[in-house]
Amino acid sequence: MLQLNNVETFYGGIQALKGIDVSVEKGEIVTLIGSNGAGKSTTLKSISGLTKVKTGNIVYKGSDITNKPAHETTLLGIAHVPEGRRIFPRLSVKENLLMGAFSVKSRQVIEERMERAFHYFPKLKDRLEQKGGTMSGGEQQMLAIGRALMMSPDLLMLDEPSMGLAPIIVEQIFEIIKELNGEGITILLVEQNAYQALQVADRGYVIQTGEIKLKGNGHDLITNDEVREAYLA
Structure with a gap:
């Protein structure tokens, strides 16, 4: 479904990615772990x-999407839940969800997708008129994922979904990740909680200073001595 080939990315003169190769097959959960x-x-x-690639290319479903604008990658079926949730704090829960369906014209389709989001996150249905910024961190994370689901994505990219959340909420989020994957959504997961991530992942990559240092299936990486010492201790 997704292939990154020798991708290099810079922030000004600082090289952030140093020729990484990453692949994601349809139906997988793939995780990136690292400091x-x-x-x-x-x-x-x-x-x-959102960030320009300098060299290398990114292929999604057989088409080169390197440096394609973010609103266009969204229309291709890629949903990105960024680090820190990045909800619209002054908009209501309902308005935040509707922002995820910005390209959908059918009211019926929008309502169906909203009900799907409520299936995973029932609390959202009870808070429709509440401002997003007044919700707890866990509720905001649910809203951010719910907004992404309004796009009906084929590939869901989650950046640090457990950050700053209580352990019981983290468990809930990871259960939902598994459920979404079970329903056919391919997931690329970035997560500092390496143990949780590798437990649910089919495969994983360890990235250090912009380079892929290790890769393998989730179980093998959990039991790898180097990974255990650096990320699971």
């Missing part, structure tokens, strides 16, 4: 068109 500043978020931004 802060390793290049995980930059990888997702490069895919979705």
